[in-house]
Amino acid sequence: MCSAEFFDVRDATTEPLHAQYQYIAVGGGTARCALATTLSEQYKVLLLERGGTPYGNPRIERVEGWSDLLVDDPRNPSETRFYSRASAAQVRAAGWKPSRVAEAYRWVEKKIVHPGSHGVWQTALQDSLLQTGVTPNNGLNNDHIYGTKVGGSLFDKQGRRDSAADFLSYANDKLLTVLTFANVQRIIFDNSGKIYHVEIIYSKTQPGALGSPQLLLLSGIGSCEHLAEFNITCHVELNAVGADMVDNPKNAIVVLSPTPVETSLLSVVGIDKEFIIEGGSGSNFSWQLPGMGQLNYVAPSQRTPDFVASAFILTKLYDPISYGSLRLNSTDINRNPYVKFNYYSHPRDIEYCISGVKRFYKLLRAPAFQPFRFTTVTSLVASIYYQLKEGESTEGAYLPDVSNYTETAEWCRTTLTTIWHFHGGCTVGKVVDKSYRVFGTRPLRVVDGSTFTKSPGTNPQATVMMLGRYVGVKILKERRITPKAANTTN
Known part of the structure; x- marks a missing residue:
């Protein structure tokens, strides 16, 4: 969503019905704010944002409000604070030029990234990861490397959040x-097959993060057989549109802490070859954890002194190989498409989840974590976790018996949630070329996470922003224009 604080943003409903631009960027999100900013150095650019502006909303702008926002709408993935680059191997696999990637990351980081910081609970998580073998200690580091580190943050020292809109x-x-509240319904082609214009409908809805393959399908780019089901004229047959959809499944445990903890989200991370461990603290996170919803029934007045706060630890599958697909549900852009991710359909993914659950046990037993977990089930803990009995020993959270493969595999399947790292559907080599042009439609490009075959780094946000800058610079260079340096501003 685009900034009203720094820029002249107008409601699309007040604008002329027809206007011409050299570039039109659809969506004012993670990649395209960076892309539009870069292209505006030399070209007339229109940026269309389907929603409004985030400024003035403390639940978005302040670190204290992020969990309340997610409780209101847990589908909203935009309120992350963690910043981490893609690995060097992923940069090579994508065919990007490392020097230009590094320059684009620096451009992003100069504008909106701050050194990460953490309090007592995040420090305990960091120390526990190191004590259980997730080494080396990489300290404050934006790179994606094995071991334990503190990532960059989109929140400054005063707790104010920066975002891609600030570009x-x-x-x-x-x-x-x-233009805000401008929801692009489809891209219109003329009789010769060239792009003619975009059709905008005025709407205040936000369907989600899967819009690029959906928009291509609605515009007649995709499987002609599938498009015929909705009476959509097929302009370009690309069967891979909507294919290879992947999401990184997340499994988490709620930890009831008898010791006060700070409000924090994903500051410390442990990176393993199979999984990623992160955590947050200071609020009731049970709304997003199936099987843990008992916490929702504990009223604040019933939270006795031995129940000070809750926290969570999550394991995210780093590189799932369970693939799914996206198909249209309707010709209305406001109707979410049908998406099937086929989580844990590949047995290797289940094996990696079980490895992550085993890591939970080790973390909870680590010396650094002892002040932040119950070792004996109190009456309150027993009332929250019906699986536990008062007086018995506990790890501090409800966990399956990892010696029982079937039980643990079922736990992985029944407690999984999304971490909103969707990718695929418009992948490079199948839907777009290495310049991110859609095959068969030279002027049209897709620049976002739907082009990835793998979610980059610990969190894809940094790389999606980098990609917007990277492609913008590439376009300028192709047209023999030198982009402004990373250490200068307009």
Whole structure:
């Protein structure tokens, strides 16, 4: 969502019905704010945002409010604080030029990334990871490397959140136009097959993070057989549109802490070859954890002194090989497409989840974590976790018996949730070329996470922002224009 604080943002409903631009960027999100800002150095650019602006909302702008926002709408993936680059291996696999990637990351980081910081609970998580063998200690580090580290943060020292929308403060305001509540329904082609214009419907809905393959399908780019089901004219047959959809499954445990903890989200991370361990603290996280919803029934007045706060530890599957697909549900862009991720359909993915659950046991037993977990089930803990009996010993959270493969595998399947790292559907080599042009439609590009075959790094956000800058610079260079340096502003 695009900034009203720094930039002249207008409601699309007040604008002329027809206007011409050299570039139109659909969506004011993670990649395209960076892309539009870069292109505006030399070209007339229109940036269309389907929603409004986030500024003035403390639940978005303040670190204290992030969990409340997610409780209201747990589908909203935008409120992450963690910043981490893609690995060097992923950069090579994507065919990107490392020097240009590094320059694009620096451009992003100069504008919105701050050194990560953490309090007592995150410190305990960090120490526990190191004590259980997730080494080396990489300290404060934005790179994706094995071991334990503290990532960069989109929150500054005062707890204010920066976002990709802030890139617009560096755009050329004479060449960039930003329209909000402009939901692109489809891309219109003329009789010769060339792109003619985009059709906008005025809407205040936000269907989610899977819009690129959906928009291509609605525009007649995809499987002609599938498009015929909705009477959509097939302009370009690309059967891979909507294919190879992947999400990184997350499994988490709620930890009831008898010791006060700070409000924190994903500051410390442990990176293993099979899984990633992160955690947050300071609020009731049970709303997003199937099987842990008992916490929702504990009213604040019933939270006795031995129940100070809750926290969570999650394991995210780093590189799932269970693939799914996306198909249309309707010709209305406001209707979410049908998406099937086929979580844990491949047995290797289940094996990796079980490895992550075993890591939970080790973390909870680590010396550094002892002040932050119950070792004996109290009456309150027993009332929350019906599986536990008062007086018995406990790990501090409800966990399956990892010696029982069937039980643990079922736990992985029944407690999985998304971490909103969707990718695929418009992958490089199948839907777009290495310049991110859609095959068969030279002027049209897709620049976002739907082009990835793997979610990059610990969190894809950094790399999606980098990609917007990277592709923008690439376009300028192709047209023999030198982009402005990373250490300068407009």
